[in-house]
Amino acid sequence: MNPKNLLILGTRKGLVTYQKSDGKWKLRDTSFLGIPVSLTHVDSRNGTWWACLDHGHWGQKLHKSQDQGKTWQEVGAPKYDEGMEVKEGEAAAVRYLWAFAEGGPDKSDTIYIGTEPGGLFKSHDGGNSFTLVESLWNHPSRSDHWFGGGRDYPGIHSILVDPRDSDHIYVGISVAGVFETHDGGSSWEVKNKGLRADFLPDPQAEVGHDPHLLVASPSNPDVLWQQNHCGIFRTTNGGNSWQDLTQADGPARFGFAIAVAENNPDRAWVVPAISDEIRVAVDNALCVCRTDDGGKTWKDLRSGLPQSDCYDIVFRHALDVDGDNLSFGTTTGNLYLSDNGGDHWDCLNSNLPMVYSVAFA
């Protein structure tokens, strides 16, 4: 497959598109200038570009483009029905669009969106309308065991549709954990066995875990990785049990983003940060950690990245991989690219707004 030659960034000040031509990446244009873009998605089924906007004043909006981001059309964003409550006395309203997934090759008009405060929404008509997946919203664990993490309310930031079976879906929720359905969302099972929640009285609690991002191996969808608040975990049996792969004596511990190689379920990347109350690059030096052996060992990749005076961290959706190409954007507006699996990095821009998401297209 040819390498993708577009790079789409969701930033605090708009959607920024880079294009590779004549071997060089160049900034092509900016859409929604001045408006925070929380997430983008390019639908592999029809080429539609999607942008999730986080207006400060006007709420959460959804836009789509049929011409690779040159023009955009607003469509109705997911909404909670009038009268719904997150919990007793607290009205439910979409506060953030945090995950976007297409519904599988056999369901060409199905789209999923994950939101804060914890609702999964599904569209059957290509995004023209969305309905809440009530089975997950009504899961008995939600009222007492889902919490706000980095955001005030629980949020669905990861939606993984199995490429072999579009009724088989995982979602990752901060803070609740991993949930799985085999019936297209009619019923959900908790998949947190083996995770550790150091911030709970019972770190092995069934629900209440904090996966920061959940990704699946494209070449073996039974292998899932997650960068968790409390470490790095992997399952090789579809979430039945998770193994802790946190580096014992290195930086690969806390972080938000994680990516897995398209053709190798044992190869993954994370971008470490100092946990909790500090949240800057470890030792003020930026590094990407890669494992090539399923998390048994981790290698620091630092070539081309700043090794002093650095405060950058990388948000959960701001790292992407395409073959040997990787890119990530940072909280302080740096954009890095590697064309050799992370062994060396080049800085494409150090003057961007805060970067929320990065995606090759």
Next chain:
Amino acid sequence: MPRVNFTYALKRFYPKLESVDIVAGTVAEVLISLDQQFPGIRDYLVDDQGRLRQHVNIFIGDKLIKDKKHLTDQVSDSDQLFIMQALSGG
């Protein structure tokens, strides 16, 4: 009919937006009627539950509306409404 005026900021999303006269008895009815003329604009002003968004202000004359939750403030034919955005951000 009460006349409704808008912050210039909304013209970015509704380029044809101009001051309009609306037949309505309450602020809530004003927004429903506006949404028929400018589809989707109500969602810019209120949240999923119909509450005025935190950084949106609606004035009747020079007075802020009192009921930001249900928008029951009465409007009369001679009223001028102003839909404004709060100053915030960075």
